[in-house]
Amino acid sequence: MVDGVPAVEAVGLVKRFGGLTAVDHVDLRVDVGEVYGILGPNGAGKTTFLRMLFGLIRPDAGTLRVFGRTWAEAGPTTLDGVAGFIESPRFYPYLSGRRNLMLLAGLDGGDADSHIDQVLDVVDLADRAGDKVGGYSFGMRQRLGVAASLLRDPQLLVLDEPANGLDPAGIRDMRALVTRLAGSGLTVLLSSHNMDEVEEICDNVTIMRTGRVAYHGSIDELRAQAPDPSHRLATSDDDHALRLSAEHHGVSVTAHHAGGLALRAQTADADGYLIALGRAGIAVRALHLEIAPLESLFFMLTETGSAAGSASGSATGSTSAGLRPRSHNVTGATP
Amino acid sequence: MTAPVTTTSTDGPAMVRPRPVGRGRVITAYRWEIAKLAAQARTRATLAVCLVAPFVFVVLLDRQDRLPKDTLYGRWVHASGFATPLLILGFAAQWVFPLLTCLVAGDIFASEDQHGTWKTILTRSHSRSQIFWAKTLAATTFATAVLTVLALSCLTAGVLLVGHQPLESLSGTLLPAGRAAGLVLAAWATALPPLLGFTALGIMISVLTRSSPAGIVGPIILGLLMQLYAFLNGADAIRHLLLVTPFDAWHGLLAAHPYYGPLRDGTLVSAGYLVLCLAVAFTALRRRDITGG
Numbered sequence: 275m276v277d278g279v280p281a282v283e284a285v286g287l288v289k290r291f292g293g294l295t296a297v298d299h300v301d302l303r304v305d306v307g308e309v310y311g312i313l314g315p316n317g318a319g320k321t322t323f324l325r326m327l328f329g330l331i332r333p334d335a336g337t338l339r340v341f342g343r344t345w346a347e348a349g350p351t352t353l354d355g356v357a358g359f360i361e362s363p364r365f366y367p368y369l370s371g372r373r374n375l376m377l378l379a380g381l382d383g384g385d386a387d388s389h390i391d392q393v394l395d396v397v398d399l400a401d402r403a404g405d406k407v408g409g410y411s412f413g414m415r416q417r418l419g420v421a422a423s424l425l426r427d428p429q430l431l432v433l434d435e436p437a438n439g440l441d442p443a444g445i446r447d448m449r450a451l452v453t454r455l456a457g458s459g460l461t462v463l464l465s466s467h468n469m470d471e472v473e474e475i476c477d478n479v480t481i482m483r484t485g486r487v488a489y490h491g492s493i494d495e496l497r498a499q500a501p502d503p504s505h506r507l508a509t510s511d512d513d514h515a516l517r518l519s520a521e522h523h524g525v526s527v528t529a530h531h532a533g534g535l536a537l538r539a540q541t542a543d544a545d546g547y548l549i550a551l552g553r554a555g556i557a558v559r560a561l562h563l564e565i566a567p568l569e570s571l572f573f574m575l576t577e578t579g580s581a582a583g584s585a586s587g588s589a590t591g592s593t594s595a596g597l598r599p600r601s602h603n604v605t606g607a608t609p
Numbered sequence: 610m611t612a613p614v615t616t617t618s619t620d621g622p623a624m625v626r627p628r629p630v631g632r633g634r635v636i637t638a639y640r641w642e643i644a645k646l647a648a649q650a651r652t653r654a655t656l657a658v659c660l661v662a663p664f665v666f667v668v669l670l671d672r673q674d675r676l677p678k679d680t681l682y683g684r685w686v687h688a689s690g691f692a693t694p695l696l697i698l699g700f701a702a703q704w705v706f707p708l709l710t711c712l713v714a715g716d717i718f719a720s721e722d723q724h725g726t727w728k729t730i731l732t733r734s735h736s737r738s739q740i741f742w743a744k745t746l747a748a749t750t751f752a753t754a755v756l757t758v759l760a761l762s763c764l765t766a767g768v769l770l771v772g773h774q775p776l777e778s779l780s781g782t783l784l785p786a787g788r789a790a791g792l793v794l795a796a797w798a799t800a801l802p803p804l805l806g807f808t809a810l811g812i813m814i815s816v817l818t819r820s821s822p823a824g825i826v827g828p829i830i831l832g833l834l835m836q837l838y839a840f841l842n843g844a845d846a847i848r849h850l851l852l853v854t855p856f857d858a859w860h861g862l863l864a865a866h867p868y869y870g871p872l873r874d875g876t877l878v879s880a881g882y883l884v885l886c887l888a889v890a891f892t893a894l895r896r897r898d899i900t901g902g
Contacts, residue, residue, distance in 0.1 A: 325900055328732045350634070353734040360732070364725040369648055377648070381641040381733050426733065 279342040281306050281430045281461045282327065286336035289322050296322040298485035299336065304463055304478075306429070309456040311476035311493075312465045315576050318482040320465040324360050324434050327463075328353065340430070358432030358463075362439065363419025367408030371399055371418050374407055378422050386425045393421040397451060413444030420451060431455060434465045449474060469572045473497075481575050488575040500571040502526070505544070508534040508560035515556050522547045534560070638735055638743030646713060646747060655712055659759040663766040667693055671770065681779075681860075691776040691789040693767030694760065695863070698797055701759070702856030706800060707807045707832040708825070709755045714748040714811030715824025718894070722819040727899040741894050745812060745887060752808045753801065760797035764790065780865030796859035799872055802879035803855040807832065809886035810852070816890040816897075849874060852882050 282304040289297040297319045304310040312320045325331045326338055329345045329352060337344055343352045365374040372390060379386035394400045397417040407415065416436055423431055436452060437445045453475055456462045466472050472479055473493055480490040489496065507527070509515045512535055519527035524543035530536040537544060548558055646652045670686055670693075677683035681699045685692035721727050730740055768790075776789035784792065807828050815824030835851040848854060855875025861868040 328728075330728065330731060330900055331898075350734045350736040350739070353732065358732065360728055364729050366645070366724055366726065373648060377641060377645055378729070378733065380644050381638060381730065381735065383637045422729070 279306075280304060280339075281308070281341060282310075282463060283339045283342075284323070284336065285338075287323070287326065287333050287338055288335035289319075289326060289331065290334050295485050297326070297333075300480075300482070300485075300487055302480050302487070302490070304430075304461065306461050307459060308478060309462045309476045310464065311472035311479040312463065312482060313467065313469065313472050313479055313572065314482035314488075315467055317484070318467075318576065319485040320467075320482055321360060321434055322485075323482075324358075324432060324463075324465055327432060328356075328358075328360060330360070355426075355429040356432065357423035357426040357428035357430070358434070359419045359423065360432075360434045362412070363415060363422065365407045365415065365418060365422075368406060370404050371407055371410065371414075371421075372403040374418070375403075375422060375425060379425050382426050386427070389425055389427065393424040396424060397421040398447070411444075413440045413447070416440065416444070416448060417451070420455075424455075428460070430461045430463065432463045432465075435467065436464070437466070437468065437471060469569045481572065483576045496571065501574075502538045502540055503544075504564045505537040506530055506532075506534055506560070506562045506564050507537045507558070509551060510557040510559065514554065515551055518550060518554055518556070519547060522550065536564075537561075634735055634739045635742050635746075638739055639746050642717070642743050642747035643750065646717075646751060651712060652751070655709060655755065656758055659709070659755055660762050663693070663697060663759070663763040664770070666697065667766045667770045685777055687771065689774040689776045689789070690767035690769070690771035691764075691773070691784075691786070691793050693771060694763035694793050695796060695859075697759075697763045698800065698859065702800065702803075702853065703836060704829050704832055706756075706804050706856070707811075707828045709759075710748070710752040710804055710808045711811035711825045711828045713751040714808040715815045715826075715828065716821040717744045717748050718812060718815040718890075719819050719821040719824050723821060731899070737894055738891075741891055745809075748808050748812060749805055752804050756797065756801055756804055760794060763797075764793055778865055779860060779863045782865045792862055795862055799859045799862070799875070800856055802876045803852055803882075806852045806855075806879040806882035806886075809883045809890075813886040813890040813893075816893050850878055852879065855879050 280303050282302065284300055284302040287297055287300045287302075288295065300319070300323065302312075302323075312323065314320050322331070326333050327340060329350065332345065340352050340356055345352050365371075366377070369377070372394070375390045375393070376387055379390060391400070394403050397420050399414060399417055399421060402410070402414065407418065410418065416439075420433070420436070423433075433452065437448045440448055449471060452462065452464065456475055462475075464472065464476060476493055478490070478492050479496060481488045507515070507530075512529075515535060516527055516529070519525050522543065524539055525547045526538040527547075528536045537547070539547065548561070551558055676686060677696070680696060682692040682695040686696055721730065731737065773786040773790075775783040775785050776792075778784050810828045810831065811824050814827040815821070818824065818827075832853055835853040839848050839851060839853060855871070855878055858872040858875040861871050
């Protein structure tokens with residue numbers, strides 16, 4: 275691997291299935307050490323992109339380089355230094371978790387089998403390693419998938435919806451695991467349809483919609499362009515509260531379609547308005563965050579195809595006309 | 610989840626661990642497949658049955674008053690221990706050989722479909738071609754192992770439980786023990802080419818149908834249909850092209866004046882099946898959409 279070569283670089287990538295263009299002229303660059311998210315609703319083209327990255331399908335146009343190598347030039351050696359899974363990881367159910375890892379270590383060659391205990395510890399499966407995988411829960415199989423990936427001692431870890439199908443505790447554990455892996459300096463490419471997950475873990479993000487790039491740039495830049503948070507507000511006197519909002523700059527209050535009021539404002543402005551309500555003798559009976567700002571922007575980008583002006587600097591029609599992901603070197607100590 | 614995560618730091622240019630290339634990856638994948646087969650109870654049970662069954666067969670036969678006289682070497686099973694492996698060889702050719710080899714060959718590809726593990730394998734720096742040849746090699750290794758274990762077990766069971774009396778050749782001459790033992794092993798060795806033909810047939814059906822039951826049962830049914838055709842005295846040209854015909858090629862070795870024509874023709878026919886079936890399977894696997902599994 276040559277210094278400065280990106281971990282993943284896609285240029286004008288296209289994949290068609292009959293009349294359907296699943297990936298449509300996608301440009302993307304993941305630098306070494308970066309934690310990168312590919313975000314989009316189901317059918318956006320995320321998994322198709324990852325299938326091309328792993329060489330399971332070939333692009334119809336464009337190039338996709340992994341550590342500077344393409345499948346056409348390097349064949350399966352393209353995946354040296356790369357590990358991960360697409361959709362849910364699958365194993366031989368009649369064998370134990372440990373036995374599955376031993377087999378995969380044998381397929382990887384080298385000294386991969388010497389890491390088995392270590393990776394089982396990392397994913398917290400050491401106690402259940404002797405049990406047959408057929409008896410594992412979905413979350414345990416997901417974690418075993420991460421363990422199987424780590425066996426390859428990867429420089430790039432690719433995870434496709436790792437928290438998909440998990441219960442809340444499983445989601446928490448999986449996010450904590452991915453966060454720790456990302457913190458260890460590993461380059462991580464994470465596909466998800468969950469804005470919270472990507473916001474929590476990733477440095478940079480590409481948002482896809484119907485095969486095209488709707489946005490790419492840093493999470494911080496995305497956050498800056500997000501609309502105000504939306505709350506549902508219930509007071510002792512909604513009419514008075516509505517009239518009072520006109521006196522507060524940066525606060526938008528309207529009647530909520532389900533009763534009460536809809537409040538849109540940045541936190542500081544909302545705080546000022548709520549204090550004013552109290553001073554005016556209006557009791558605040560309920561205040562619920564309805565849509566987080568980034569989630570709201572995500573819906574705008576993926577459902578309407580534009581950020582309605584609020585993300586104009588980085589929302590792109592198809593390619594990399596917007597912001598370029600920055601290089602990050604995450605080398606923090608692991609907990 | 611508190612254990613430390615050890616991955617290569619990105620402070621400097623990271624180094625990818627060197628892995629085997631080209632043929633080396635086929636060998637790595639072959640070892641992986643052999644380890645997987647060894648971990649399966651079915652594989653171990655099959656080899657154990659091949660080891661023990663001949664002894665049980667000889668004991669049961671020894672307690673019978675009536676001999677299987679209508680079967681080749683059936684009338685001599687009490688006269689010479691070398692007749693036992695030849696009697697079993699004639700019987701095994703009917704459906705036992707196709708069954709034994711296809712327990713692995715018919716399942717080795719389809720099981721990946723069944724468990725959805727194609728993506729698990731192919732995302733670990735191995736191409737479909739490399740996996741195909743590794744699996745094919747593993748299936749032929751198993752077929753050879755089964756034939757070897759069964760042959761040695763049959764010969765040992767016959768000699769230990771019946772004795773090492775001279776064997777009567779198909780021409781009526783008596784063959785001394787040493788010569789008989791050599792010919793028995795040679796006779797079993799002639800079953801290898803058609804056995805590998807059935808292995809390839811099982812692989813092809815396994816790849817095409819993605820179904821283990823079809824991969825295992827399909828070649829047995831085809832073998833029985835071929836037996837039926839041969840039994841009905843169909844056209845001779847077609848009979849020579851059947852994959853079951855080479856199983857009888859050993860008869861030429863047991864004649865007073867050995868003849869090798871059937872052995873040569875049988876080997877060519879078996880090779881034809883092998884090449885054709887593997888070519889179809891290879892092409893199908895290369896073109897297949899495995900994104901769902």
